[in-house]
Amino acid sequence: MTRKQRRLTMIGGSLAVLAVAAALVLNAMRDSIVFFSTPTMVAEKHVVAGKRFRLGGLVQPGSLVRGDNLAVSFIVADGGATLPVSFQGILPDLFREGQGVVAEGALDRSGVFKADTVLAKHDETYMPKDVADALKKQGHWKDDYSAKPGASAAPPSMQGARAAQGAAQ
Amino acid sequence: MIAEAGHYALVLALALALIQSIVPVVGARCGEPALMNVARSAALAQLLFVAVSFSALVMLHVASDFSVVNVFENSHSMKPLIYKITGVWGNHEGSMLLWVSILALFGGLVAAFGNNLPLSLRAHVLAVQAWIASAFYLFILITSNPFLRIANPPIEGRDLNPVLQDIGLAVHPPMLYLGYVGFSISFSFAVAALIEGRIDAAWARWVRPWTLMAWIFLTLGIAMGSYWAYYELGWGGWWFWDPVENASLMPWLAGTALLHSALVMEKRNALKVWTILLSILTFSLSLLGTFLVRSGVLTSVHAFATDPARGVFILLILCLFIGGSLSLYAWRAPALKQGGLFAPISREGALMLNNLFLTTACATVFIGTLYPLALEVLTGDKISVGAPFFNLTFAPLFIPLMVAVPFGPLLAWKRGDLVGAAQRLTAAGLAALLATAVLWAWTYGGSTFAPLAIGLAVFVMAGAISDLAERMGLFRVAFPIAVRRARGLPRAAWGTAFAHAGVGIALIGIVCESTWNSEYIGSMKQDDIATVAGYQLKLDGITQRQGPNFREMVAQFTVTLDRRQLSAMTPSKRNFTTRGSSTTEAALLTRGASQLYISLGDTSADGAIAVRIYHKPLVLLIWWGPVLMAFGGLLSLSDRRLRVGAPKPAKDLRGLQAAE
Numbered sequence: 001m002t003r004k005q006r007r008l009t010m011i012g013g014s015l016a017v018l019a020v021a022a023a024l025v026l027n028a029m030r031d032s033i034v035f036f037s038t039p040t041m042v043a044e045k046h047v048v049a050g051k052r053f054r055l056g057g058l059v060q061p062g063s064l065v066r067g068d069n070l071a072v073s074f075i076v077a078d079g080g081a082t083l084p085v086s087f088q089g090i091l092p093d094l095f096r097e098g099q100g101v102v103a104e105g106a107l108d109r110s111g112v113f114k115a116d117t118v119l120a121k122h123d124e125t126y127m128p129k130d131v132a133d134a135l136k137k138q139g140h141w142k143d144d145y146s147a148k149p150g151a152s153a154a155p156p157s158m159q160g161a162r163a164a165q166g167a168a169q
Numbered sequence: 170m171i172a173e174a175g176h177y178a179l180v181l182a183l184a185l186a187l188i189q190s191i192v193p194v195v196g197a198r199c200g201e202p203a204l205m206n207v208a209r210s211a212a213l214a215q216l217l218f219v220a221v222s223f224s225a226l227v228m229l230h231v232a233s234d235f236s237v238v239n240v241f242e243n244s245h246s247m248k249p250l251i252y253k254i255t256g257v258w259g260n261h262e263g264s265m266l267l268w269v270s271i272l273a274l275f276g277g278l279v280a281a282f283g284n285n286l287p288l289s290l291r292a293h294v295l296a297v298q299a300w301i302a303s304a305f306y307l308f309i310l311i312t313s314n315p316f317l318r319i320a321n322p323p324i325e326g327r328d329l330n331p332v333l334q335d336i337g338l339a340v341h342p343p344m345l346y347l348g349y350v351g352f353s354i355s356f357s358f359a360v361a362a363l364i365e366g367r368i369d370a371a372w373a374r375w376v377r378p379w380t381l382m383a384w385i386f387l388t389l390g391i392a393m394g395s396y397w398a399y400y401e402l403g404w405g406g407w408w409f410w411d412p413v414e415n416a417s418l419m420p421w422l423a424g425t426a427l428l429h430s431a432l433v434m435e436k437r438n439a440l441k442v443w444t445i446l447l448s449i450l451t452f453s454l455s456l457l458g459t460f461l462v463r464s465g466v467l468t469s470v471h472a473f474a475t476d477p478a479r480g481v482f483i484l485l486i487l488c489l490f491i492g493g494s495l496s497l498y499a500w501r502a503p504a505l506k507q508g509g510l511f512a513p514i515s516r517e518g519a520l521m522l523n524n525l526f527l528t529t530a531c532a533t534v535f536i537g538t539l540y541p542l543a544l545e546v547l548t549g550d551k552i553s554v555g556a557p558f559f560n561l562t563f564a565p566l567f568i569p570l571m572v573a574v575p576f577g578p579l580l581a582w583k584r585g586d587l588v589g590a591a592q593r594l595t596a597a598g599l600a601a602l603l604a605t606a607v608l609w610a611w612t613y614g615g616s617t618f619a620p621l622a623i624g625l626a627v628f629v630m631a632g633a634i635s636d637l638a639e640r641m642g643l644f645r646v647a648f649p650i651a652v653r654r655a656r657g658l659p660r661a662a663w664g665t666a667f668a669h670a671g672v673g674i675a676l677i678g679i680v681c682e683s684t685w686n687s688e689y690i691g692s693m694k695q696d697d698i699a700t701v702a703g704y705q706l707k708l709d710g711i712t713q714r715q716g717p718n719f720r721e722m723v724a725q726f727t728v729t730l731d732r733r734q735l736s737a738m739t740p741s742k743r744n745f746t747t748r749g750s751s752t753t754e755a756a757l758l759t760r761g762a763s764q765l766y767i768s769l770g771d772t773s774a775d776g777a778i779a780v781r782i783y784h785k786p787l788v789l790l791i792w793w794g795p796v797l798m799a800f801g802g803l804l805s806l807s808d809r810r811l812r813v814g815a816p817k818p819a820k821d822l823r824g825l826q827a828a829e
Contacts, residue, residue: 003510006510006511006512006513007510009513010513010518010521013513013522013525014525017525017526017529017566018529020565020566021529021530021532021533021562021566024533024561024562024565024566025533025536025537025562027561028557028558028561028562029540029558031557031561032554032555032557032558032560032561033552033553033554033558034552034553034555035550035551035552036551036552036553054553066773069691069692070690070691070692070770070779089690090690090770090771090779090781091770091771093403093742093750093751093752093753094750094751
């Protein structure tokens with residue numbers, strides 16, 4: 001092979017791999033990305049049953065009902081609207097009534113959000129950032145959600161903890 | 170007093186770093202050895218002062234001096250001593266101080282052991298190190314000073330986040346930082362080479378051990394973090410594709426590529442410009458990781474905008490160093506003498522293929538990590554990119570790479586023989602087919618993908634073994650001769666085989682754990698029995714216990730297999746009163762490489778407790794793999810070739826021959 005041919009082979013090979021990677025990324029972007037909604041957004045947009053999304057809001061105080069076999073149901077509210085959620089499994093350590101929650105799943109035909117994961121994705125003020133942002137946008141933000149016990153803001157620690165928060169489902 | 174001394178030492182370290190940034194460069198310009206040698210003493214002195222500063226912070230934490238904000242917010246007088254010490258880097262300020270301490274440590278190591286480097290190269294490398302160090306000292310002193318005092322000192326601290334009070338987290342961040350920051354050396358070497366406009370095989374010989382060292386630590390650090398998440402977070406997951414994890418995976422992928430491309434450069438003096446670019450990219454990704462974790466941008470794009478000091482400062486550092494080095498690269502790289510081209514089928518070609526796939530895989534992780542952030546900034550839409558995305562992009566790119574791995578070491582430099590390599594891999598291929606067939610028959614009707622993936626892993630491992638067998642002429646020459654040859658093999662050859670086999674082992678663990686994981690989730694009362702994967706777990710009772718700074722609810726389980734009692738397992742839930750938060754301490758029972766895993770949920774009114782029990786087959790292989798990889802790296806690092814030092818730079822002809 002001449003020098004030129006060798007170079008062309010290598011460049012061609014690299015471009016082929018990059019093209020495959022780009023195709024994979026675009027394909028994955030279409031199928032595996034999950035959007036975030038609040039109960040108000042769900043009410044406004046008429047989300048189709050079966051479409052997966054992440055639901056965020058506050059667990060309405062007094063709405064938590066535990067059934068048999070670790071089945072639980074609760075209501076997620078964001079000040080504007082509410083949405084009933086059902087889930088089967090163990091709730092994360094930091095799941096509490098009156099505090100923020102993010103759940104992933106889809107609506108069923110009767111309009112109940114069937115969650116398959118409940119995330120404890122929040123900082124130490126027990127408020128998931130997506131929920132906080134959404135509440136702020138709708139004007140339902142109360143400062144006491146984020147009031148810190150100490151004098152100054154402590155950044156929620158380090159690497160591991162962040163992974164922990166991202167992960168503790 | 171200690172806090173002020175620590176603060177003062179840090180300011181002095183900054184001053185030394187500024188001197189080290191400028192004087193050696195001026196010296197190199199004028200060809201003045203005295204000025205260039207300033208770099209060496211400045212780097213060593215800087216290490217001393219940073220060490221003083223870091224020790225000061227450790228002493229404050231050990232002494233529980235709550236008049237210092239950092240100690241107050243992250244410590245508690247009742248906390249066990251070990252967590253008082255590790256709590257130093259369990260927070261933003263302290264972990265940044267650890268970051269610069271490790272940076273200074275590496276600078277000091279180059280200064281102390283770089284005597285065989287050409288004087289101007291050493292001066293430039295240490296100067297670039299000092300530029301990075303100065304930026305981060307300024308960051309700490311201006312936005313994140315760990316030595317700030319409180320006007321009215323409280324008598325008790327707020328305690329460290331409970332999930333961080335764990336031995337895994339004591340070791341994970343320093344390991345990770347040794348990896349991240351270790352890549353600054355190859356970055357400094359790359360920038361120095363660009364400034365000097367000269368690069369040769371000797372350069373690669375100097376860079377390789379540093380890159381290898383950083384890579385070993387990063388490999389262990391990531392594995393350690395993953396194991397910590399597995400046992401501490403209570404639901405048995407070991408990798409979440411969380412942005413923070415991706416932030417450490419990206420430099421690892423780029424660093425692995427760099428290790429391989431530096432090899433091509435060292436042996437064949439080719440791929441020079443690419444190796445320089447990879448060195449820059451690897452450390453840039455480490456900086457990006459630091460930015461993602463430290464700026465608060467992951468918690469909230471809005472938090473980043475409302476509390477700009479820290480985030481914007483790190484963003485500036487990021488732009489300055491990545492933008493600056495890439496501009497320098499664009500300006501100077503064309504001036505570097507191109508290396509020779511090589512045939513696509515050759516050891517070089519195989520290493521290039523490795524680079525191509527590793528960097529592409531790294532790019533997909535990059536997109537998956539940053540796309541949600543970019544989208545939120547641009548449109549306000551919130552999306553989450555999770556495991557499905559990475560399974561669809563990262564995994565397909567890794568499969569061809571794994572297929573190619575055994576071929577690489579069997580191909581000759583310059584011009585390889587693919588058919589010959591394939592013939593020598595016949596045994597490995599057969600082993601892989603056999604493994605696939607047996608597994609497929611055994612798990613008939615189950616997953617079809619898993620047996621194939623395990624076959625691939627067996628191929629990679631058997632390929633590593635065949636490479637060694639081939640080199641020592643096993644089964645071709647008399648056994649004693651083969652043993653003698655094995656002893657004579659360069660350690661790097663053993664290192665390659667171990668590292669590659671490690672990849673295969675980790676893959677087996679990953680596939681087994683995710684395919685044949687069995688679980689039981691339910692609520693149990695006293696004397697209830699749960700059966701998981703043939704094991705019977707009986708809940709004997711629940712007791713309360715008081716720990717040093719927490720209350721604990723412990724459940725006792727007796728595990729039996731075929732009526733044979735194995736052992737007791739005691740998962741618990743800890744409640745940390747100071748922060749009012751709780752953690753789940755999973756109980757693990759190791760059986761070979763498999764584990765039983767119990768974690769507790771809530772107790773209900775009738776006294777039943779929710780439990781999660783997993784049986785995770787061969788799960789430990791996931792971490793033994795990286796440990797083996799790191800061991801391979803260590804063997805390679807101890808290779809004679811790297812210990813005897815680099816040959817003279819290329820203009821010395823005799824030196825060049827030695828490099829061949």
